[in-house]
Amino acid sequence: MGANLIDQLKQVEDFRTKDGRRHPLWLVLLFVTMGTMNGDVGYRGWGDFVKRHSRVLIKKFGIQKHGVPSYSTIRRVVMGVEFDKLAEKFNDWAKNYVEIEESEWCALDGKSIKGANLIDQLKQVEDFRTKDGRRHPLWLVLLFVTMGTMNGYVGYRGWGDFVKRHSRVLIKKFGIQKHGVPSYSTIRRVVMGVEFDKLAEKFNDWAKNYVEIEESEWCALDGKSV
Numbered sequence: 001m002g003a004n005l006i007d008q009l010k011q012v013e014d015f016r017t018k019d020g021r022r023h024p025l026w027l028v029l030l031f032v033t034m035g036t037m038n039g040d041v042g043y044r045g046w047g048d049f050v051k052r053h054s055r056v057l058i059k060k061f062g063i064q065k066h067g068v069p070s071y072s073t074i075r076r077v078v079m080g081v082e083f084d085k086l087a088e089k090f091n092d093w094a095k096n097y098v099e100i101e102e103s104e105w106c107a108l109d110g111k112s113i114k115g116a117n118l119i120d121q122l123k124q125v126e127d128f129r130t131k132d133g134r135r136h137p138l139w140l141v142l143l144f145v146t147m148g149t150m151n152g153y154v155g156y157r158g159w160g161d162f163v164k165r166h167s168r169v170l171i172k173k174f175g176i177q178k179h180g181v182p183s184y185s186t187i188r189r190v191v192m193g194v195e196f197d198k199l200a201e202k203f204n205d206w207a208k209n210y211v212e213i214e215e216s217e218w219c220a221l222d223g224k225s226v
Contacts, residue, residue: 004093004096005030005033005093006026006030008089008090008092008093009025009026009029009030009033009086009089009090010024010026011085011089012025012026012029012081012082012085012086012089013082013085015080015081015082016076016077016080022065022066022069022073023063023066023069023073025077025081027061027063027069028069028073028074028077029077029081029086031046031049031050031057031068031069031074032046032074032077032078032152033090034049035049035050036151036152041151041152041154042152042153042154042158043071043074043075043078043152044071045152046071046074046078046152047070047071047074047075050068050069050074051068054067054068078152079165083165083166083169084166084168084169087169117206118143118146118206119139119143121202121203121205121206122138122139122142122143122146122199122202122203123137123139124198124202125138125139125142125194125195125198125199125202126195126198128193128194128195129189129190129193135179135182135186136176136179136182136186138190138194140174140176140182141182141186141187141190142190142194142199144159144162144163144170144181144182144187145159145187145190145191146203147162148162148163156184156187156188156191157184159184159187159191160183160184160187160188163181163182163187164181164184167180167181
């Protein structure tokens with residue numbers, strides 16, 4: 001429900017100075033949400049989505065000045081917005097369409113992460129590291145990589161940025177007592193060393209609850225089948 005979602009996004013506080021607000025925050029966040037739900041993820045993906053559909057977006061939302069937000073505007077907004085507040089408001093809207101329990105997260109493309117179910121699957125992936133090198137459980141690092149990917153962050157640096165940017169809410173949500181969130185180097189080492197076919201198998205076992213995957217198909221970490 002457009003109006004409902006817009007009302008929710010309008011409650012997210014704008015961190016920018018008044019001089020730096022060429023577009024309302026809710027409008028940029030709405031376009032990011034629309035882009036993600038249509039399969040365009042990451043700063044470039046969202047920028048491409050907005051540029052590609054600029055004519056209809058301008059007409060639909062009555063944009064009179066400055067045109068649609070640029071890639072740099074989108075990047076600055078996504079990097080600076082208070083994620084937990086945005087997630088809360090997005091989930092308030094998504095609950096009208098997706099069942100989200102208290103232990104679940106919902107990505108911007110509307111797919112919920114069933115905490116226990118996905119975590120149980122990831123716990124079955126064998127940890128290749130020595131016991132001395134396990135500052136964080138393997139399942140936790142893989143979960144953060146999955147969450148980052150489903151919210152448009154890809155690659156080692158992207159996943160590192162996601163975890164660092166949202167460290168406060170991740171630490172609180174998952175009760176991390178020691179060492180803080182995984183670092184970029186930890187994430188890189190885990191992703192490089194994990195047995196990919198085992199991870200893909202377990203991820204697909206979870207994703208089948210939400211996406212139809214035939215035997216000849218693969219399912220990407222953002223939940224879209226290939």
